[in-house]
Amino acid sequence: MNQAVYTKTDKSCDLPSLIAHVHPGDCLGVGGGLSSREPMAALRELVRQAIGNLRLVGSAHGIDVDLLCGAGLVAESAESYVGFEQDFGMAPNYRRACETGIVAVRDGCCYTLVQQLRAAIAGLPFMPMRSVLGTGFMAMHPEYKTMICPYTGEELLLVPALKPDVAIIHAQFGDAQGNLHIEGPPVTDILFAKASKKVIATVEQILPTEQITEKGVTIPYFYITAMSEVPYGAHPTACYPFYAYDRRHTKEYHRLASEGDEAFQAYLQTYIYGCDSQAQYLETIGGMDSLERLASWQQGAEVWQALYA
Numbered sequence: 288m289n290q291a292v293y294t295k296t297d298k299s300c301d302l303p304s305l306i307a308h309v310h311p312g313d314c315l316g317v318g319g320g321l322s323s324r325e326p327m328a329a330l331r332e333l334v335r336q337a338i339g340n341l342r343l344v345g346s347a348h349g350i351d352v353d354l355l356c357g358a359g360l361v362a363e364s365a366e367s368y369v370g371f372e373q374d375f376g377m378a379p380n381y382r383r384a385c386e387t388g389i390v391a392v393r394d395g396c397c398y399t400l401v402q403q404l405r406a407a408i409a410g411l412p413f414m415p416m417r418s419v420l421g422t423g424f425m426a427m428h429p430e431y432k433t434m435i436c437p438y439t440g441e442e443l444l445l446v447p448a449l450k451p452d453v454a455i456i457h458a459q460f461g462d463a464q465g466n467l468h469i470e471g472p473p474v475t476d477i478l479f480a481k482a483s484k485k486v487i488a489t490v491e492q493i494l495p496t497e498q499i500t501e502k503g504v505t506i507p508y509f510y511i512t513a514m515s516e517v518p519y520g521a522h523p524t525a526c527y528p529f530y531a532y533d534r535r536h537t538k539e540y541h542r543l544a545s546e547g548d549e550a551f552q553a554y555l556q557t558y559i560y561g562c563d564s565q566a567q568y569l570e571t572i573g574g575m576d577s578l579e580r581l582a583s584w585q586q587g588a589e590v591w592q593a594l595y596a
Contacts, residue, residue: 291484292509298465302565305487305515306332309453312362314342316454316483317351319524320474321372322532325351326457328520329489331559331568334358344451346397346475350524350540353378356390357544357551358559365393367400371541374534374595379544380551395424395446400475403449407482415443454479454486456506457521459529460499461490465511468502471527480510487513489520491529517565519578530581534595536572 306329309315319325330351339360343352347368355361357380369381384390402414413432420442425431432445456476458467467488469476480486486506493516520526523533523540543554562568569578584591 291512293465293512294509295464297463298508298511298514299463299493300513300515302328302332302489302515302517303336305329305489305513306336306338308485308487308512309333309338309341309455311338312340312342313338313452314344314450316451316475316479317343317345317348318454318456318474318476318479319351319521320345320347320472321349321524322374322537323525323527324457324469324471324474324521325349325524326455326489326520327351327354327522327524328517328565328568329455329457329487329515330354331562334360334555334559335563344400344449346400349378350537353380353544356380356384357548358555359389361390363391363393365395365400367395367397371537375537375541379541383548393427395419395428396422397475399424399446400449401478403446404475404478404482406446406448407450408478411448413445413447415445417443419446420444449482451479451483452485454483456480456486456488457517457526458488458490458505459526460492460494460502461488461511461514461516462494462496462499462508463514464496465508465514466496466499466504467506467511467514468499469505473505477506480506485512486510489515489517491518491520491526492516519569520565522569522572522581528585530578531584531591531594533572533577533581536577 340362341360342363344365349371352369369378385392402416406414436443459470460468523536525532543550
């Protein structure tokens, strides 16, 4: 694979400049997963800039993909799951967009994505796997092929290499050069970083390189194209150890999304179009009172459980 190497010593930029790396029609890899460490501030800026006709790829996602569908920016979705899990259930905007045909459904399984990214990283045209055989995924993916293994005689599925145009990742820490440290499960972020043509990142804090080295580099600088320091950049999803998932905000989001496109426009106007910066967004969600509430999970089991009551 002809992977670009990014060696600029200071890759920091503001959020609008970061999102300018995404273009209409791009294949976009979205980092994080479910209700944790999703690059929400970056996606809100993507909505402000109205960069559409996107082809989304990812593992298991929720409000991030649903938001982009509700804003009308998605042409195709290749995810393994989009929803709010047992808390709120189906993702309303995503479901409407898929059922009406506005978004083409190209769903697969998590391991399909892993193997496709591994193929791109290795510079191979495809990777073999077994798990999708016998499922309905084959009908959604005419590009999948089968072969008989020359060694065992068993049938294998071949999935083509996947090289996203841009991957968007949110990490807890980074340095100015772009070295990232991710706390907790990296989900597919490391694979995205290695396979994508460009990788843009937001981080909670930019630290000196020696501190990042001490914590441990999860994704090296040479994969990262540009980076922005955006505190609370994953809200309303969680970014431990800084803050928990904001169930209160997500409940409001889900209610408006469930009421239909017109009601959801009110959400977009309040929290995205009406906020021209992350700082203004944080004030709109309740300011320090809200942020301190989300940080209180560290005080013990009873406190964090109360956040989800």
